Amino acid sequence: MKISDSIENFIRQMFEEENSVELKRNELAQYFNCVPSQINYVISTRFTTERGYIVESRRGGGGHIRITRLNMGRNERIMHIINSMGSSVDVMTMEAIVNTLYVNNIMNGDEAKLFMAACSNNALSAVPDGQLKNRIRASILKNMLLLFV
DSSP states (O other): OOHHHHHHHHHHHHTTTOSEEEEOHHHHHHHHTSOHHHHHHHHHHHSOGGGTEEEEEEOSTTOEEEEEEOOOOHHHHHHHHHHHHOSOOOHHHHHHHHHHHHHTTSSOHHHHHHHHHHTSTTTTTTSOTTHHHHHHHHHHHHHHHHTTO
16 A cells, blocks of 8 residues: 555544544654655645545644545535636546545446546547636536536
8 A cells, every 4th residue: 555545544534533633744744654745745635625625734833734524415515516616627636526426425426427528538629738628627517516406
């Protein structure tokens, strides 16, 4: 198992008892015998808004990182995703959003596959690469998600 997976699993286990956890980045890095930037990497890529978390950090000597798991109903979660998405979404973010909705039983496997196909680079191949493609992807994703509300 990779160190990133171990750190993620460790943090996720902390959520079994609480909806919010507070971490000291340096202490966690010492525990896993890694650099503090590895902790930052895991938090910034695996505990995102798209995956149902809010991350707050305070810097300085007594600094900490607080991760809060969003406890929302189905419609609230979908609307939160739509509202936090912005006007542009890359493929990796779209996949994280769809995977989160699938894992949380908000959509089934066939629906997830349909979302992935409709928002894929392949489906948008006629659009030049860059921001335009990501803006169109966001628009498609938002409109499809609205059907679930």
